[in-house]
């Protein structure tokens with residue numbers, strides 16, 4: 205079974221560069237096992253599109269993404285939309301009568317906004333033509349601050365994108381520099397204003413804390429700058445030193461100190477304090493929303509056992525307990541589709557025990573929590589102990605829900621391990 209580790213949005217595990225799990229062979233047609241999605245109507249259905257291109261690679265990032273130099277022929281940014289639409293057609297064929305309508309679309313990366321906005325618009329049109337977009341569908345694209353402008357945002361909004369998630373990371377020059385970010389400190393806030401002017405319903409900012417050399421004051425400045433832009437949603441992640449990255453090499457060589465767990469916990473508490481004071485409520489360990497309807501519905505689908513088809517190199521999909529993952533390299537992904545074959549590299553059919561395990565792992569990260577009926581006897585005993593230790597809300601547990609306290613959120617991985625026995 206493959207689960208993203210650490211405080212990550214679920215699609216992160218889907219697109220990371222280093223390794224793909226083993227798994228069963230997927231038929232060339234991509235056909236799903238018998239009986240899958242018989243009850244399709246009861247779960248939300250989303251489309252994730254992974255755009256595997258970046259202008260430069262940030263030293264901390266191990267996502268499945270390629271700079272122009274790293275792409276050796278075969279695939280180019282300009283041909284990618286057609287490649288994505290080819291996989292959408294395959295998805296439509298495989299899902300047949302159970303396909304759509306699509307409640308959420310999330311275009312992530314990489315840097316989706318390196319594609320021409322007309323290309324992203326074309327992919328969204330194809331989603332609508334092939335599956336139908338549900339009324340009020342949430343349609344998000346991630347964006348790097350320097351890769352959008354008023355015109356591109358206007359084209360995306362006009363095409364039906366409703367939400368933009370901007371990678372701000374920090375507002376402090378020396379922190380941005382350690383992170384290898386190429387935008388200026390003020391550019392993210394400017395992009396928020398441009399997105400609002402273009403008519404986006406939801407604007408989100410991504411932040412990273414715990415970067416080597418970042419002081420408590422630096423982090424306050426970043427939070428304050430983010431809040432001054434009045435986002436509808438903030439995602440804040442503790443910096444993870446991913447093996448194989450340039451950052452990991454710098455830490456190994458002693459050029460940069462490793463992020464410190466205690467500092468991370470303090471930064472998390474400060475994040476929650478300032479965001480809450482500004483009216484944003486946590487709804488998942490790393491995510492805060494200004495209003496209940498500003499929570500990211502697409503990501504909630506992942507955390508809540510929804511179905512989604514992941515389009516693009518390295519993307520993972522989950523439909524009714526069947527999970528599969530695509531080949532990583534954009535050229536391999538394109539070659540499979542050109543040959544009329546599924547780009548899936550492998551798949552697994554989750555057992556009921558694995559589905560229960562995942563439900564506990566993911567739902568316990570949500571403010572609404574996981575139902576205690578999911579826990580085994582040992583998990584129930586562990587939950588009572590954790591409530592006694594102040595990591596789970598005692599009242600919620602008494603009412604049948606496993607809900608993290610602030611301290612529990614700081615140790616969310618540990619709690620999840622303990623209650624899944």
Ligand SMILES: C[S@@+](CC[C@H](N)C(=O)[O-])C[C@H]1O[C@@H](n2cnc3c(N)ncnc32)[C@H](O)[C@@H]1O
Nearest residue numbers: 264265313314315346348371410441442443444
């Ligand atoms: C893969 S990026 C895609 C968005 C866009 N390319 C950008 O960087 O602005 C999604 C988010 O992941 C976060 N991220 C990526 N690698 C991380 C790491 N090693 N530790 C913590 N956060 C990370 C960043 O906050 C980033 O905005």
Ligand code: SF4
Nearest residue numbers: 258261262265313314
């Ligand atoms: S721009 Fe985003 S996806 Fe690209 S390397 Fe940097 S963090 Fe990773």
